[in-house]
Amino acid sequence: MSINYQTLSFEYQPCREQSPQTGAKQTVYPVIVVGAGPVGLATAIDLAQQGVAVVLVDDDCSLSTGSRAICFSKRSLDIFDRLGCGDRMVDKGISWNVGKVFLKDELVYTFNLQPEAGHHRPAFINLQQYYVEGFLLERAQEMPNIEIRWKSKVVGVEQSGTPGTCDAAVTLTVDTPNGQYALRGRYVVAADGSRSPIRNLMGLDSKGVTFKDRFLIADVKMEADFPTERWFWFDPPFHPNQSVLLHRQPDNVWRIDFQLGWDADPVLEKTPERVIPRVRALLGPDAKFELEWVSVYTFSCLRMERFRHGNVLFAGDSAHGVSPFGARGANSGVQDAENLAWKLAMVLDGKASDALLDTYASEREFAADENIRNSTRSTDFITPKSPVSRVFRDAVLKLARHHPFARQLTNSGRLSVPAVLSDSPLNTVDRDSFAGLMVPGASCVDAPVQAAGDPAWLLRHLGQQFTGVLFCGDKGIDAATEAALNALRTSAIPLKLVVIASGDTKPPAIADVTILRDAEGLAGARYDALPGTFYLIRPDQHVCARWRQLEPLAVEHALKRALCVEGTA
């Protein structure tokens, strides 16, 4: 019997703070996460996996209403893998790599978002948001150090103590069916959505541009044999002068997104009398389908000026918003979560200075700008804002039918890829010369490897804590290198260590060092590795530093820099 995640409801239970016996004694929790959406849940799981106890509060008692965010990117899947629920997402989701763009009824452009083999995860899966939240929630429920409090609405926020010190804390006033109580935490993660009550309570706003266009989402249940590709039409015969997007979800549900124009009546357009003929125009007069979920939306590209305000950190839609074309909303929020979690864990553990949290803000503000820039460009193409912009858009589409160059200008949404945090203060600038994409600040790419003779994936062995990766080629490991690895493994910030060997060399077994074999040579190629190349990887699987030769002292300096610890200037 499968679970219906759309109808699940969770019980409110009075918490410790509300009990007369224990309520008087005020606990200060390390982290309070507000909002049990994908971002809040991912943050809570990531923190809990790193040993930080979390209280997660949500003002509701159910999962996402409607399918909402449906496209989850490879990077999000890599993160879900690290959080222990990637397989469930991918098993249920619809994997896809290919998108097609049509002008009228003619195919003008095909793109493949993952044209090379040798990656565990596809470029994207489509999966209804309630499944994503459901699988994350079930993972969170397995963890004893996450306490989830439903029907708990934050109605007050107060910060106290000296900012940047251990006595800085946040007191939330939480409203429940049993009345209000005070909830104190060192840090609060506001993952409470685009209308963020915490942002409003703190008198902050998220600024940007709202686009004058309306779109209709019709989730339709039907048996159909469209391929599992993203299909986007400009000016199709079945919906003239506007755009349409067709996308497959699990359970025989298809997302159809119709551009309606600014003058459309959002209430009227949601009625089955209006929706069904639009769907029928696409599918044909005899198509059999049921409407699963209908929504009319407008969208904005906006962000908060700063994602950190004292000990309150904003993540996901509360901090930034984009148009849906590009799947950059939920995916960027999940990346916020993983950027923030390890930093909070390190600060709370006393291993990093509080200034590390400033880099959560700066890194993710940079990423948000990139997402907003891409989203705005797509939107300007799909919804031209001026007559001349429309002339150029239509000219591109006309040219695209016959001239390949114009196809690369056709913008139906540039799909989410992780930002390369190349200017991050946490990076150590390359001293040695490297080629390829794995620059400091990039998120690590996957590669097929072998672990103990069995097929495995590189990314499964990276991250969660700082990881050192030594490519030893076919040279094996000499005594000096072994001593250096041992020094790193037992230092103040102990490194998880991975050695990647090629050829038939058998590096000696070293305690707590994972030996992987680069059987296809792809790991070495993707990381531009030579024998001796050493990468320092952040807990969130971003490249932090790299060298052609392992030098423990250089690694120690890079680690201090990555933790904002004194003496790295």
Next chain:
Amino acid sequence: MALNTQPNLARPDDFYEALIDMHRDLDDARSQSANAQLILLLANHIGDHATLLEAIRYAREGVADASPEGGEVHPLAA
């Protein structure tokens, strides 16, 4: 590659005539579309981003009464 604004057309008068000819019998909307397509074709041929930005800047400066809002940097140049 700097934008070449020195004489470079092989057959200047023939080119100009062909350009005007392209618009013959077109209404305003079609003329605009033809111009836009021409710009896109030529831009792709040039390819180099800095050169294109230079041309865009000269074109914008050449619009007599356009008041650049506070000397704003063009978003593409950002």
